[in-house]
Amino acid sequence: MIHVRQLEKSFGEVQAVAGGDFDVSKGELFGFLGPNGAGKTTTINMLTGLARPDAGTIHIAGIDCSRNPKAAQHLMGVVPDESNLYPELTGFDNLSFCGSLYGMARRNREARAKELLGRFGLAEAAKRKFAGYSRGMKRKLTIAAGIIHSPPILFMDEPTTGIDVASARQIRQLIADLNAGGTTIFLTTHYIEEAQRLCGRIAFIVQGRIVRTDTVEELMRRTDGRHVVQFAVSNAAADLCDVIVGEWPSLRCQAVADGQIRVESPEPVRVGPLVRLLEDRGAEVSEARKLQPSLEDVFVEITGIEAGAMKQEKDKSGKGGGA
Amino acid sequence: MKAWIAFWNILAKDFRAYYLKPPNISWGLIFPLAWTGMFFVRSGAGLDSVPVLLPGVIAVSVLFGTTSLLSVTVTFEKKGRSFERLLLAPIPLELLMVAKTGGAILFGIANAFVPVIFAAFLMDIWVINWATLVPAIILIAISSTFLGLFIAVSVSEVFEAQTFSNFFRFPMLFLCGLFFPLEQIPAWLRPLSYALPLTYGADVLHTSVRHVGSMPLTFDFVLLAVFCAALFAVSLRNIRRKWIA
Numbered sequence: 001m002i003h004v005r006q007l008e009k010s011f012g013e014v015q016a017v018a019g020g021d022f023d024v025s026k027g028e029l030f031g032f033l034g035p036n037g038a039g040k041t042t043t044i045n046m047l048t049g050l051a052r053p054d055a056g057t058i059h060i061a062g063i064d065c066s067r068n069p070k071a072a073q074h075l076m077g078v079v080p081d082e083s084n085l086y087p088e089l090t091g092f093d094n095l096s097f098c099g100s101l102y103g104m105a106r107r108n109r110e111a112r113a114k115e116l117l118g119r120f121g122l123a124e125a126a127k128r129k130f131a132g133y134s135r136g137m138k139r140k141l142t143i144a145a146g147i148i149h150s151p152p153i154l155f156m157d158e159p160t161t162g163i164d165v166a167s168a169r170q171i172r173q174l175i176a177d178l179n180a181g182g183t184t185i186f187l188t189t190h191y192i193e194e195a196q197r198l199c200g201r202i203a204f205i206v207q208g209r210i211v212r213t214d215t216v217e218e219l220m221r222r223t224d225g226r227h228v229v230q231f232a233v234s235n236a237a238a239d240l241c242d243v244i245v246g247e248w249p250s251l252r253c254q255a256v257a258d259g260q261i262r263v264e265s266p267e268p269v270r271v272g273p274l275v276r277l278l279e280d281r282g283a284e285v286s287e288a289r290k291l292q293p294s295l296e297d298v299f300v301e302i303t304g305i306e307a308g309a310m311k312q313e314k315d316k317s318g319k320g321g322g323a
Numbered sequence: 324m325k326a327w328i329a330f331w332n333i334l335a336k337d338f339r340a341y342y343l344k345p346p347n348i349s350w351g352l353i354f355p356l357a358w359t360g361m362f363f364v365r366s367g368a369g370l371d372s373v374p375v376l377l378p379g380v381i382a383v384s385v386l387f388g389t390t391s392l393l394s395v396t397v398t399f400e401k402k403g404r405s406f407e408r409l410l411l412a413p414i415p416l417e418l419l420m421v422a423k424t425g426g427a428i429l430f431g432i433a434n435a436f437v438p439v440i441f442a443a444f445l446m447d448i449w450v451i452n453w454a455t456l457v458p459a460i461i462l463i464a465i466s467s468t469f470l471g472l473f474i475a476v477s478v479s480e481v482f483e484a485q486t487f488s489n490f491f492r493f494p495m496l497f498l499c500g501l502f503f504p505l506e507q508i509p510a511w512l513r514p515l516s517y518a519l520p521l522t523y524g525a526d527v528l529h530t531s532v533r534h535v536g537s538m539p540l541t542f543d544f545v546l547l548a549v550f551c552a553a554l555f556a557v558s559l560r561n562i563r564r565k566w567i568a
Contacts, residue, residue, distance in 0.1 A: 048411060051568060073413035084404035088340045100332035101412035103325025145408075 001026045001153060001184045002047065007056035009042050009208075016042040018208040020056070024186055024201075026152075029179040031199030032188040035305060039208040040188035041081060044157050047186070048078050060153065074102060077151035081158040081188075083138035087131035091122055091141050094130055095148050102149035109148065116144040120174065136167025143174060153184045160194060172198060196295040206303045219298045228297075229269040230262045232287035233278060243281055244274065262291070326414040333409065333422035341396050342430045351430065355384035355437040373446045378528030379501040380438040382521060385460065386467045386492055389431035393424060393471035394484035401566070402481065410567065416559060424468045431464035452531045455540060459527035462547040466520040469554035476561040501525045505537060520550035 002024040009017040017039040024030040032040050045051035047058055049069030058065040063072040085094045092113055099109025117123045120140045125133065133141065139159065146154060159175065160168040175198055179185050189195050195202050196216055203213040212219070233240055241253035241261055252264040263269055275285050299305070341347060362376045400406040409419055442448060474487050498508060499521035508516055516522050523543040530536030536543070 049567070050407060050410060070413060070415065073411060076411070078411050080404065080407060082404055084407060086336070086340060086405050087403070089336070097332055097336050098408065101329045101408065101414070103328045103413075105328065 001028070001061060002030075002186065003057075003059040004047070005057045007043065007046060007058065008054045009039075009046060009051065010054055015208050017046070017053075020205070020208075020210045022203050022210060022213055024184060026184055027179070027182055028201065029175070029185045029187065029199050031195040031202040032186065032205055033190065033192065033195045033202050033299065034188075034205035034303075035190055038190075038205045040190075040205060041157055042208075043205070044078075044155050044186070044188060048076055048155055049073055074149075075151055075153055077146040077149065077154040079143050079146040079154065079156040079159055081161065083135075083142040085130045085138070085142055085145055088129060090127050090129055091117060091133070092126040094141060095145055098145040099148040104149055112148055112150075113144075116148065120144050121170070136163045136170075139163050139167065139171060140174075143171065147178065147183070151183070153186070154178065156185060156187045158188055158190070160189070160191065192294070192296045192299055202295075204299060204303055206305060212302045216295065219295060220293075225266055226264060226293050226297075227267065227269050228262060228264050228291040228293055229271060229274075230256070230260060230287075230289055230291050231274070231278070231285055233259055233261060234284035234286070240278060240281065240283055243277065247277055326418055329412055329414045330418055330422040333419070334425045337396065337423065337426035338429075341392060342426050347392065347430075351388055351434050352437055354387060355380060355434055356441060358383050359438045359441050373442055374450075374533050377438060377442050377446075377532050378525060381435045381460065381528055382463060382499070382501050382525055383496060384434040384438055385431040385463050386495070386521065388434035389427045389464055389467040390471035390474065390488045390492060391485070392430060393427035393468050394475040394478075394488050395481055396427075397423065397472065397475035398478060398481045398484040401475070402479070406566075416562065420472065420555070420559060420562070424472055427468040427471060428461075428464045431467060432460055435460045435464065450532075450534075452534070455527055456531035458544065459524055459531060459547075462544065462551060463521065463524035463528075465551045466524070466547060466554060469551055469558060470520070472558040473554050473561070476558050476565060495519050495521050498522070499525045500529075500537070520547060520554075523547045523550075 002022075004020060004022050007017055007020040008015070020039075020043060022030075032043065034040055042051060046053045047060070047065070049065065049072075052069075053066055056066065058069075060072040061075050063075075065072050086097070089097060092110075095113035095116060096106075096109050099112060100106075104112070114123075114126075117126045120143070122137060122141060122144070125137060130138065130141065143156070143159065146156070156175065160171050163171070172194065175185065175187070179198075187195070187199060199216060201213065201215050202219065204211045241255055244251060244253045244261075244263060250265065250267075251269075254262045254264075256262045263274065269290075271288050275288060278285050359376070359380045362372075362380060397406070400409075409423065410416075412419065439448065470491060471488065474491070475484055478484050478487050494515075497503065498512060498516045499519050500508070500516065501521070505513065505516055505522070523538070523546040526536045526538050527540060527543045527547075530540060530543075
């Protein structure tokens with residue numbers, strides 16, 4: 001459905017996208033995962049015709065969009081990273097207007113607008129101006145506007161960023177339902193858990209480069225046979241890591257936060273000797289818990305970006321929304 | 324057919340959201356009336372001054388009505404990113420921008436007739452050559468709107484749109500021959516006068532209302548049309564260069 005080869009885009013000295021290659025199959029939910037400024041929005045802008053690539057080719061449903069981006073726009077729905085509907089129009093009028101931009105006849109677009117308002121739980125707010133909607137309602141209406149013309153391909157840029165947890169959950173369910181209904185979805189996010197839950201395949205993008213593209217199962221396979229235990233300790237975590245690795249060189253130990261150390265091993269971790277060693281060294285161990293390796297670990301391993309940096313992105317981008 | 328559905332709905336949406344809003348309607352009425360009253364009192368020539376003042380007031384009403392609203396609405400939508408929705412619509416950019424500017428053009432034409440209606444109570448308006456006045460008003464509205472579009476594409480903030488508009492509007496008013504005949508403008512400034520679309524619009528307005536013009540009507544209309552086409556083409560090029568970069 002979407003074929004991208006050697007896509008490049010620079011803004012002055014800054015290379016936003018550097019030689020990206022990827023394919024998205026019909027009916028797939030494809031995730032584009034990376035921190036802010038990684039090139040996700042620039043990629044979506046080039047795919048949808050809002051930006052011109054410096055180099056490379058984009059084919060969508062067989063149409064060469066790098067030469068004629070307008071030609072495929074009737075096949076696309078776009079949900080931008082900001083809820084950018086018209087504040088002075090009501091929810092219903094916004095949807096009806098967006099339908100008209102795709103040539104929908106009045107009767108069709110009004111019927112579809114009513115259907116979507118009901119489906120997104122916004123029927124009661126249909127006659128209220130968009131400016132008066134809550135952030136979560138704005139996001140839902142923006143998604144509804146993106147699918148008003150029932151596009152076979154939907155581009156969603158950070159759909160759950162900056163909204164409360166309940167709304168984010170609802171939106172993730174809506175995305176899953178849309179995909180189950182056959183819509184091909186290209187989703188960018190910096191929420192690792194969101195990508196893991198929703199997407200069939202994921203591309204990791206860092207500083208404009210796609211560093212790995214694979215199915216979630218394949219990516220997670222990297223964590224097979226890995227055992228992780230996290231300890232909450234009273235002493236300086238970094239010093240204790242040196243003690244552990246000095247005693248058991250086959251273990252990997254990392255101070256992940258203040259008073260938190262994470263021990264990794266290819267074999268099941270024996271907690272008793274570890275706790276005894278730490279207590280012998282004067283540390284008070286208040287908790288030891290086994291961690292299930294996550295996509296976050298894979299992301300950190302492949303990209304070299306610490307999980308903390310991605311968490312900071314969440315904090316910077318507003319409240320809630322986390323998966 | 325599908326593109327025309329988008330066209331009419333963009334136009335209708337803009338009328339509903341901007342041009343038919345009570346503040347804009349009242350501004351569209353009060354502004355021309357204020358200019359008319361101001362020049363009428365200032366001239367001190369009584370009713371005889373009405374035909375002399377009418378072309379200038381028509382032009383001012385159109386120029387300010389179109390440039391103000393279009394540059395502000397486009398900049399506002401660009402800033403709020405709702406303009407991206409239009410750029411993502413599967414319709415040609417040319418048709419999209421004609422739809423987007425159509426509301427301001429019609430608003431400018433409506434503004435032009437406020438002083439004309441006002442003048443109907445003070446002078447014999449049947450001396451006016453309507454066959455040239457109406458097309459002149461339409462072309463002035465189109466060229467002023469496209470000037471507003473050019474301004475909107477050149478700035479990024481709403482307040483910049485207003486200040487940048489004035490950079491064009493006020494010199495244009497004093498150099499286009501509406502209030503001072505071109506012959507009274509210093510020779511070194513006159514080439515600038517001939518580089519302004521309103522100079523040719525003003526000439527047609529003077530010819531239509533007072534039957535005195537300094538250039539052939541056909542020449543005026545051709546030049547106005549050329550300015551319209553050039554401003555639209557430059558604005559489209561700038562949109563492609565700056566907004567679809």
